[in-house]
Amino acid sequence: MSTALTATQPRTSTGSGRSIAGWIGLLPALLVALVAGMSAIDPQFYGIINILNILRNASFLAIVACGQALVIIAGGFDLSVGAVVALASVVTAKTMAAAAVAFPGNNALIIASGVAAGLGCGLLVGLVNGFCVAKLKVSGFVVTLGTMSATAGVGLMITSGIPVYGMPEAFVKGFGRAQVLGLPTAVYLALAVILVTMFAQRRTLFGRYVYAIGGNVDAAVVSGVSIQRHIVGTYVLSSVLAALAGILLTAQVGSGQASFGGDRMMLQSIAAAVIGGVSLRGGVGRVEIVAISALFLTILGNALNLLHIDSRLQPVFLGVIMVAAVALDELSRRRKSRV
């Protein structure tokens, strides 16, 4: 749907480019204000345990949001990421448990097979999404709505909703809960994902073509960009990154659960992308800002918890901030384009 819309509604790229530049300044400022305010109110906030907790959770969200951002920049949508996190988690755990029985003691093989199976799930869902959107031309919203339901169903079917145990200690204690130079392993992986995506966005043909497709799909076709291949690529990346987050979550918790991810992770990843300046009209957005906004959302949730704000009321804050962020962006774009 979105690709069709962007095709019929060419935008003024100069206006939105400037407003995004405005955002780059605003979001870190908000982040600093939030951190400073919370540190003043509650010393628990800058305790080492809380900071590690925030960084770990922000890493999971940032990894998923990176993929989501790529899909949105190309003019699509991926509603299935939350379900992929869950499926990758249970498949990884199941495979490791089975491999542990088949090859006792061979940790390298057990872990490799589990991780491969988990990432394989992501690859598969991404290919289905990409195929339906690019080749069959079904709207990305509907396709991923369908695969979300199907993927969540498969995850629950495999486990009957019961957590899966039986992963080797080396995977849980040696990787998932391990710390390198004082930071959880997930943080390094998230940084690697962000840096690679940044590089891809700026310096590779794939990254440039993704912007081109989202910006003006007709122009991209005329310029000889292979639209289908690159759209499939964005959906595959999004699902594989979601699967990676699922595997990391599994390693940290120590069991595979079909309740990981879910609607919450999906909505948060879209919120992170959108607050991070990714335009739902496609063609605009930078992954490093998305990562900052993932950190911002995580800290916001953490702050609301520390301030003892009823967890039931917390979604209200998230909703208001999301709408306000996008409304501000839209208004500043209008003002700029009027000048």
Add this chain to the structure above:
Amino acid sequence: MSDLELSVAAKDTGQTRRLPAEWLWSAMLPIALVVLLLGFAAVDSRVLSPANLLNIAQQTSYLALFAMAQTVVILTRGFDLALGPTVSMVSVGTALAMAGATASGHDTTTVLLAGLGAGFGLGIACGLFNGVVIALLGVNPFVATLGSYNIAIGVATTLSAGRPVQGVPGTFSQIFYGGNIFGVPAAIAITVAIGIVLQLMLARTVFGRSLYIIGTNPRAAAVAGLPVKRILVLTYVLCSALAALGAIMMTARTGSGEPNLGGSLSLQAIAGAVVGGTSLAGGRGGVGTAVLGALFVTILSNGMNLTRIDGYVQMVVLGAIVIIGVLLDRLRLERRQ
């Protein structure tokens, strides 16, 4: 209905006559419905029992109402992700208002009016929020309604403290659930009445027609002098008001205000509308597509329940059906062009 959408499409593309196979495409979903029903009946004869058919009709009436609400906004190229949480919020609000009015000793009429007032008030407030943010502030409908999705969930669970709200008077349930008009259960009667009114509105009023024009070509609508912003705000208010009505009917059925009532309704309603042939690109669809889609989704899940298909497998089937439905719709459009 198909005449209407055709005439719109024909004007749009300059096409003047129907393609011969067009009626076959239009008849496809009804045929699929009958095949589905007979297929399930072959596995379990209870599917076609009068009791179950009535049950299907009653279940469909709720989803059809929500699919109609969703269709109204989808016609204008929008959608309402917040529909489900709106339903939860209205359910909680209605129950709280009635419980409160009962506790302070008002008579039944006042209690019922308080409940309806609170319910529709919350629904309309939610619609106004969506409409203003989308039409006046220019925020993408996905983000705007994702925002109100979170807000409505927060309000619903906070007001109810996460628990079902008791104290819904029996009269309320008797009227909106137990009651019947000439033997037709209340839920079905209300949905049919609303369906007729909505169809007339979409087909015969300036407001209704302008929804199709906005969806088909927003720029043309603005150039033609339609007050697009005002119409869009009204559209989202109408959508949420319909959702509030459905929420009130469902609250009457359960007999309590449920903070989780809406659950996955947003996506189910979108699925119902889309499977029925409403186009997410806007400008195509109506009451007929919403009802057909809702009927299809309900029969599918009712049949799978009766034939004891695992609930998790049902999720997979529903997901596949949604994609196939939209794929067929696209093929149909391509044929037409």
